[in-house]
């Protein structure tokens with residue numbers, strides 16, 4: 001749907017045109033940009049509150065800097081809608097996150113203004129520093145490099161690693177800390193408290209605005225003046241801020257806090273900071289959801305609300321008379337609380353995803369046993385390992401793609417020591433509109449090769465519950481349970497819990513012509529395919545593997561002794577995935593069969609609806625039907641192995 005832009009925005013396609021506006025027009029321009037975001041996101045979906053919060057900052061940055069020569073990196077990138085609209089993509093913004101349309105995150109291949117591809121948090125300072133060092137090396141001393149990072153993203157270890165390094169480089173780096181006290185849920189940790197202390201330090205705040213301008217002017221007058229200015233600044237800050245400033249201790253020059261919704265002041269400040277060389281941090285205070293009252297009030301709900309009526313604020317839910325199956329994440333959340341009632345050793349851990357993973361259910365029910373540790377996947381895993389080393393049973397819930405961050409911790413801290421940590425990998429497989437940065441494509445492959453790990457995937461809600469039950473029984477060792485984004489398939493999912501023997505799959509139905517071996521919830525596409533195939537007289541057997549590791553060898557012996565045509569199906573990368581595991585078994589036991597592996601190919605899968613992307617990758621129900629027909633007719637395809 002096309003939306004009419006306001007009178008100023010209508011004529012602005014690129015930052016060069018924005019810079020033709022007078023400073024006095026910027027406030028009106030910001031309102032138009034904000035309205036445009038509201039108009040489009042309300043009918044299209046996507047991230048919402050974060051972009052509203054940085055409208056003024058985005059405009060000020062593009063106004064004061066010479067983008068794209070000057071480079072801005074938005075951390076995570078979920079807040080970059082204003083930036084996209086201002087940088088040549090306004091007329092395409094209605095395609096945001098739709099298959100074939102704009103990506104929901106900055107992406108180098110999409111625009112020269114997207115200086116760096118993002119999606120996972122806390123990368124911006126490292127990347128901006130790399131660019132700044134490269135510019136210095138190339139003699140581009142006039143070039144600006146800006147990392148815009150939220151207080152949530154600042155809780156990630158990489159951000160601290162980058163600050164630590166940047167403090168000893170002389171490069172031209174500006175870190176803008178967008179402090180809104182929120183992650184997706186309220187931000188957590190001691191750093192958040194520290195930032196609040198600075199923001200509320202009255203004596204320092206009275207002084208700070210003049211300080212930036214004076215310093216910028218003095219710095220322009222050469223190295224002597226610069227040194228003098230620096231000394232003056234340090235003594236003033238030291239006197240007025242009770243504690244030593246953390247960023248200053250890391251050799252950053254700290255400026256702020258400034259009101260992130262005062263576009264005039266922001267523009268002026270950024271212009272001034274261009275004249276101050278070396279690593280600098282500007283602390284900007286914003287309100288997440290700014291300008292849309294409901295979003296300001298309930299910032300978590302409006303982080304990514306889905307479609308909504310922009311006038312009434314009513315969030316549109318698909319209405320159905322019939323009861324619907326729950327989301328897998330909610331089955332996880334409720335089952336975890338149920339399990340804690342009979343097992344006092346269970347603890348819950350989430351790295352900054354209480355709402356997204358439904359760990360918030362346990363956090364509410366038993367706050368002393370559930371932890372939001374910030375956007376800190378590595379820490380979440382090793383913290384869990386510490387708990388497990390003391391006999392507790394941590395359920396560490398991490399989205400599959402974010403778990404990529406903590407791979408060494410899984411191996412070094414958990415698997416090598418055989419600790420009983422239960423990893424619940426939410427959003428495993430194709431996730432949909434968030435796209436390639438968020439698809440949980442690789443976990444089967446990267447977990448399967450680690451000794452001591454059990455790697456499982458439930459086909460439905462009951463299986464998820466039973467795997468969770470099994471994982472917390474004594475001495476199970478490290479245990480992975482991967483499940484997808486979205487809803488399950490069972491309305492009556494709250495069934496009694498039962499143990500699943502480790503490494504035991506299920507035969508769902510016998511067949512004649514071929515066997516389909518599925519892993520996880522994508523097996524429900526196989527069920528649909530089999531119904532369609534039956535109508536055409538083809539009768540595949542269906543096995544639910546349940547475990548990628550250990551494999552159910554007796555089940556596989558049965559399969560290869562009975563069927564000469566086999567399809568493996570997984571919502572994960574083909575390379576190294578379950579299909580590969582089945583092939584390894586086949587070769588090791590010298591079976592011969594035609595095997596067709598369905599899963600994510602060795603390509604970057606872009607964004608789109610989950611079902612669209614399954615189809616694109618060739619493993620939705622219809623594709624399984626076609627693959628089965630090809631296979632049973634004995635026609636070999638490229639991916640056939642015989």
Ligand SMILES: Cc1ncc(C[n+]2csc(CCOP(=O)(O)OP(=O)(O)O)c2C)c(N)n1
Nearest residue numbers: 050119120121150151152153182183184352
């Ligand atoms: C490594 C990683 N873990 C988790 C996430 C999910 N995530 C996306 S945005 C976000 C909150 C970011 O908070 P902040 O940086 O303060 O930005 P805000 O939304 O408040 O503007 C989280 C946890 C992610 N993108 N990357």
